[in-house]
Amino acid sequence: MAVLGIESSCDDLSMALVSGGRLLSQVTSSQVMAHRPFGGVVPEIASRKHLEALELTLEAVLSQAKLPLTALTGVSGTYAPGLVGSLLVGLNFAKGLAFSRQLPFRGVHHIEGHLLSPFLEHEVSFPFHGLVVSGGHSHLYRVEALGSYQLLGRTVDDAAGEAFDKVAKMMGLDYPGGPAIEQLARAGDPKRFTFALPRVKAHPGYTSFSGLKTAALEYWKQLGPDPSKQVCADLAASFQAAAVQSLLAMVSYARRDESRVPLVVAGGVACNGALREALKNYGEREGFSCLIPSPRFCTDNGAMIAWVGEAYLRRGEVSPLRLNAEARRPLGEEAASG
Ligand code: KG4
Ligand code: ZN
Numbered sequence: 001m002a003v004l005g006i007e008s009s010c011d012d013l014s015m016a017l018v019s020g021g022r023l024l025s026q027v028t029s030s031q032v033m034a035h036r037p038f039g040g041v042v043p044e045i046a047s048r049k050h051l052e053a054l055e056l057t058l059e060a061v062l063s064q065a066k067l068p069l070t071a072l073t074g075v076s077g078t079y080a081p082g083l084v085g086s087l088l089v090g091l092n093f094a095k096g097l098a099f100s101r102q103l104p105f106r107g108v109h110h111i112e113g114h115l116l117s118p119f120l121e122h123e124v125s126f127p128f129h130g131l132v133v134s135g136g137h138s139h140l141y142r143v144e145a146l147g148s149y150q151l152l153g154r155t156v157d158d159a160a161g162e163a164f165d166k167v168a169k170m171m172g173l174d175y176p177g178g179p180a181i182e183q184l185a186r187a188g189d190p191k192r193f194t195f196a197l198p199r200v201k202a203h204p205g206y207t208s209f210s211g212l213k214t215a216a217l218e219y220w221k222q223l224g225p226d227p228s229k230q231v232c233a234d235l236a237a238s239f240q241a242a243a244v245q246s247l248l249a250m251v252s253y254a255r256r257d258e259s260r261v262p263l264v265v266a267g268g269v270a271c272n273g274a275l276r277e278a279l280k281n282y283g284e285r286e287g288f289s290c291l292i293p294s295p296r297f298c299t300d301n302g303a304m305i306a307w308v309g310e311a312y313l314r315r316g317e318v319s320p321l322r323l324n325a326e327a328r329r330p331l332g333e334e335a336a337s338g
Helices: 032-038 043-064 084-100 110-120 160-170 177-185 210-222 229-254 273-286 302-314
Strands: 002-007 013-019 022-029 072-080 105-109 128-133 138-145 148-154 263-266
Touching: 002 084, 002 302, 013 043, 013 302, 022 043, 022 302, 032 043, 043 084, 072 084, 072 110, 072 302, 084 105, 105 110, 105 302, 110 128, 110 138, 110 263, 110 302, 128 229, 138 229, 148 229, 160 177, 160 210, 160 229, 177 229, 177 273, 210 229, 229 273, 263 273
Parallel strands: 002 072, 072 105, 128 263
Antiparallel strands: 002 013, 013 022, 128 138, 138 148
């Protein structure tokens, strides 16, 4: 007896089976090598690759859990936000499967999946603060309960992951840029290049990454055509430290009135060792628990979608099969119950 979760909002197709909140299996079909020659995700390629991988990924996730298709008790799929072609492929497969097997279906908001992903490994008490840092988001929420989210802060321009990816591309590093910057930064001096921390005048609790990205670009231009490996590592380390500091500033601003609640950090950028360490240390200093999922639950994964899908289905909250994919839809304005 298990709920299937399908995540296909960007370049990875990931399916997972969850039962009673526990992960039974997860299979992710990565497209990194298909997009690497282009230095970023090509939406057309992403949706076509998802289409090719659907059947095999479903077979693999069932066989890993040693379950037949008839053991499914529900189906969930990401419906927003993301690349609309990619979303459509996964969502329509999920809806088709639910319809053909007469199973309840639940559409899941991708950011809700990230925010609740720590539950795959820990019990977390409500309310908590949830920072989602990914290729498309750098958003901080107050999570009151399943389905109840209040925005506390966000970037006003680039997402953290987007900034890592752009800086990496400019430095000639491979896509995806976040892990490449982190790797290079290990040998670098984070104090060599100074970055002014962003300030968003109209919203003191918000942050921005476009200034950090532009400053990195200016430094890069000044380094000339053939900078040494050490200076590249120093630039990567300095940029990474500035990105971590700007996220830390956003989090600490939001916590000034509510400093004891747990902090959850999720999304692909939460794989970053420097960010993990900085936030864990902050939690230890201030006496709150900082929960960051294992890296396989930080990047896009089917498990978080299956977990959230099952939580709603257990409450009898299904989505209509007319639910459509949407490239943009802010969390807190979910369409999945409509
Ligand atoms: O959550 P995710 O897998 O997909 C989106 O929903 O966007 O996040 C992908 C982003 C990419 O921008 C990638 O460069 C970044 O997460 N990322 C990292 C690291 N690993 C992945 N950024 C910094 N350091 C990392 N170790
Ligand atoms: Zn994501």
